[in-house]
Amino acid sequence: MAEKTGERSGPDGGAGVRLTARVTGMVQAVGFRYWTVRKAAKLGLTGTVRNDDDGSVRLVAEGPQSVVLELRSWLRSPDAPGRVDHVEESISPATGEFTGFDVTY
Template sequence: MSDADAPTTRLTAWVHGLVQGVGFRWKTRTKALELGLVGFASNYPDGRVLVVAEGSEDATAALQAWLRSGDTPGRVDQVVDSVTGPRGDYTGFETR
């Protein structure tokens, strides 16, 4: 990855609602890859999904908006998120 392609922003989003067992992580991965993001989407035992994505500010903002859009699989009731500087830990986008 060149410096021009290096992530500039990190989105960390806890997604609440009916987001497990409905293809949410897979669709999130597809959307993230379309936007050129790296990171992961992971189920948690309490029913939430944690989404961590790094990339350009525009791309992370687009994913953030999509998570709230109502166009996701399942039903998103709430998204609790933060945007910080990237850590550079990822090379692709995984589902866990």
């Protein structure tokens, strides 16, 4: 149920958050987007992931804060595919604009 502020509520009744991240390192041509979609779907998050021309991967994920932070931790872990050198990120209120988690081009 949407709150008056336009934020999506998480299953725990708390407001949803949006993680916007730029991931650098060896993250293209290693299945990074595929595994990010799988991880996000498993966590019940919505959003998008795409390759950028500079070799980085950009993603937006929305959901309950604790779950979004779990995805953020995964991005920085050895479990993420390829080699992540840096994650530049910001957290903001969720907009609720996504219905699933997809690769965009």
